Amino acid sequence: MPAEFKIRHAVQFVETDMAGIVHFSNFFRWMEACETAFYRSLKLPLMSFNPGKVVGWPRVNVSCEYRAPFRYGDTVEVRLLVKEVRTRAVVYVFQFRRIVRGRPAALVAARGEITAVCVQDDPASGRMVAAPIPAAVRAKLQVAPAKAWAR
Amino acid sequence: MPAEFKIRHAVQFVETDMAGIVHFSNFFRWMEACETAFYRSLKLPLMSFNPGKVVGWPRVNVSCEYRAPFRYGDTVEVRLLVKEVRTRAVVYVFQFRRIVRGRPAALVAARGEITAVCVQDDPASGRMVAAPIPAAVRAKLQVAPAKAWAR
Amino acid sequence: MPAEFKIRHAVQFVETDMAGIVHFSNFFRWMEACETAFYRSLKLPLMSFNPGKVVGWPRVNVSCEYRAPFRYGDTVEVRLLVKEVRTRAVVYVFQFRRIVRGRPAALVAARGEITAVCVQDDPASGRMVAAPIPAAVRAKLQVAPAKAWAR
Amino acid sequence: MPAEFKIRHAVQFVETDMAGIVHFSNFFRWMEACETAFYRSLKLPLMSFNPGKVVGWPRVNVSCEYRAPFRYGDTVEVRLLVKEVRTRAVVYVFQFRRIVRGRPAALVAARGEITAVCVQDDPASGRMVAAPIPAAVRAKLQVAPAKAWAR
Numbered sequence: 001m002p003a004e005f006k007i008r009h010a011v012q013f014v015e016t017d018m019a020g021i022v023h024f025s026n027f028f029r030w031m032e033a034c035e036t037a038f039y040r041s042l043k044l045p046l047m048s049f050n051p052g053k054v055v056g057w058p059r060v061n062v063s064c065e066y067r068a069p070f071r072y073g074d075t076v077e078v079r080l081l082v083k084e085v086r087t088r089a090v091v092y093v094f095q096f097r098r099i100v101r102g103r104p105a106a107l108v109a110a111r112g113e114i115t116a117v118c119v120q121d122d123p124a125s126g127r128m129v130a131a132p133i134p135a136a137v138r139a140k141l142q143v144a145p146a147k148a149w150a151r
Numbered sequence: 152m153p154a155e156f157k158i159r160h161a162v163q164f165v166e167t168d169m170a171g172i173v174h175f176s177n178f179f180r181w182m183e184a185c186e187t188a189f190y191r192s193l194k195l196p197l198m199s200f201n202p203g204k205v206v207g208w209p210r211v212n213v214s215c216e217y218r219a220p221f222r223y224g225d226t227v228e229v230r231l232l233v234k235e236v237r238t239r240a241v242v243y244v245f246q247f248r249r250i251v252r253g254r255p256a257a258l259v260a261a262r263g264e265i266t267a268v269c270v271q272d273d274p275a276s277g278r279m280v281a282a283p284i285p286a287a288v289r290a291k292l293q294v295a296p297a298k299a300w301a302r
Numbered sequence: 303m304p305a306e307f308k309i310r311h312a313v314q315f316v317e318t319d320m321a322g323i324v325h326f327s328n329f330f331r332w333m334e335a336c337e338t339a340f341y342r343s344l345k346l347p348l349m350s351f352n353p354g355k356v357v358g359w360p361r362v363n364v365s366c367e368y369r370a371p372f373r374y375g376d377t378v379e380v381r382l383l384v385k386e387v388r389t390r391a392v393v394y395v396f397q398f399r400r401i402v403r404g405r406p407a408a409l410v411a412a413r414g415e416i417t418a419v420c421v422q423d424d425p426a427s428g429r430m431v432a433a434p435i436p437a438a439v440r441a442k443l444q445v446a447p448a449k450a451w452a453r
Numbered sequence: 454m455p456a457e458f459k460i461r462h463a464v465q466f467v468e469t470d471m472a473g474i475v476h477f478s479n480f481f482r483w484m485e486a487c488e489t490a491f492y493r494s495l496k497l498p499l500m501s502f503n504p505g506k507v508v509g510w511p512r513v514n515v516s517c518e519y520r521a522p523f524r525y526g527d528t529v530e531v532r533l534l535v536k537e538v539r540t541r542a543v544v545y546v547f548q549f550r551r552i553v554r555g556r557p558a559a560l561v562a563a564r565g566e567i568t569a570v571c572v573q574d575d576p577a578s579g580r581m582v583a584a585p586i587p588a589a590v591r592a593k594l595q596v597a598p599a600k601a602w603a604r
Contacts, residue, residue, distance in 0.1 A: 025183075
């Protein structure tokens with residue numbers, strides 16, 4: 001029952017802008033890449049298309065705070081922490097650190113947050129509606145201690 | 152002295168994902184497109200490279216709240232509102248509405264916020280440092296009334 | 303029965319890279335944006351999801367040749383020319399020119415090409431298969447003269 | 454003196470489009486990611502900013518041929534092959550294969566090509582001009598046999 005997960009990402013040339021640093025919008029792509037790898041590690045699909053029972057996690061709220069820039073050549077550690085598990089939603093915190101000599105720097109260079117709502121296919125209306133998180137998913141999510149994500 | 156500005160954007164195919172809706176990360180590209188057009192309308196560069204005096208607006212905080220999805224074929228109105236002008240920073244609110252029969256729908260389908268800090272080239276250190284917003288820029292920014300952006 | 307179409311696009315900050323110019327991958331987004339606007343002008347959907355009869359245009363071959371860079375602040379004219387209409391495919395050429403004092407420069411700064419195949423839903427197999435271009439679409443596509451696209 | 458290099462990439466949600474497959478433009482991002490990792494493995498910077506001697510590799514020609522789609526959940530092998538080393542340019546071929554049970558499938562699902570020109574800072578004009586590939590770089594590039602990339 002993991003409460004956190006991390007990946008490493010080498011900054012790509014296309015992710016930089018003319019100011020010479022990573023464009024701020026890419027941090028959201030990295031958060032989702034980490035979330036995808038987290039679900040893969042849990043053997044859970046981030047989105048499933050079982051006939052008659054689509055399950056997905058649309059985002060209702062996202063944010064990011066930037067403290068220090070990343071540059072081409074940097075390797076970034078993206079750390080996901082489960083902040084909160086509600087009946088129909090999960091809140092993740094993401095911490096971004098630069099890898100220096102093989103290890104993540106102490107400084108959290110950026111900090112993101114995503115609130116994702118669990119939706120399922122409603123056979124009656126043919127629409128996606130918010131639904132309780134399936135028990136199999138819930139069983140695999142553990143909330144991280146506040147001291148881990150409150151930075 | 153404008154306090155708001157708006158653009159229209161036709162949803163692109165590449166902006167959709169396999170869930171059939173616009174991927175959440177694109178809203179940040181749209182906010183910046185609106186900000187760029189706003190500065191262009193003011194005859195101000197969003198980023199200037201005058202020798203010895205680079206001025207830019209790195210983001211320190213961004214967020215977005217999603218209430219209804221956009222789909223391929225939709226045209227979106229992106230409305231920028233100046234929420235706050237500080238000595239060294241500006242806070243913008245962005246409202247996203249779907250265009251229906253030529254006019255923006257009443258529903259704000261998404262709402263974003265960007266805090267951008269004014270930075271200038273510091274000849275002494277050779278680095279970018281936070282700096283007071285140039286008077287020429289400040290003179291052109293007016294804060295919108297709270298009732299306009301508080302939605 | 304148009305053989306060509308054009309749009310204008312203001313270069314976005316996110317489209318630049320640390321070399322200070324537009325990243326080459328964005329030209330393919332611009333080609334598709336022009337194709338989308340072209341189909342919209344013809345009152346044809348680029349992709350349609352009529353139940354039991356999905357029609358789409360996956361790409362089988364794309365290319366781009368770069369002769370001069372674009373920068374932030376530039377406005378680009380993207381011109382689509384219909385090069386070839388086959389039974390099951392269309393070939394488009396795209397020419398990119400910088401707008402100088404309100405008009406496209408003589409220089410073609412980049413030149414792209416897309417071969418798109420018409421596919422339809424095959425009820426028997428449940429898969430997308432190459433299919434003859436619907437008559438309603440074909441009737442609206444005219445091939446441009448070689449002297450127009452051979453640059 | 455390597456003539457080829459490969460990376461693996463897990464398809465990201467943001468890379469899919471409403472047709473449920475990876476959008477064609479992403480293959481160019483993957484090519485560049487592979488090229489970046491190749492140069493990193495050679496201990497060569499893909500772009501260097503040594504004062505007074507910037508070296509970069511702008512693209513003059515790129516293309517991609519698509520034979521089979523990739524989907525979310527797929528892992529892709531991107532294989533770079535050095536097709537040609539000219540005085541001032543390098544031509545790479547890229548082969549994309551799906552990983553099945555830990556190994557690349559026989560089918561080349563897509564095939565790309567990039568021609569990159571070596572440029573250097575010209576102190577006289579202050580512009581980037583095509584220049585002979587530095588000896589240190591050239592010494593590390595070996596051309597792959599035609600039978601490897603001619604697929």
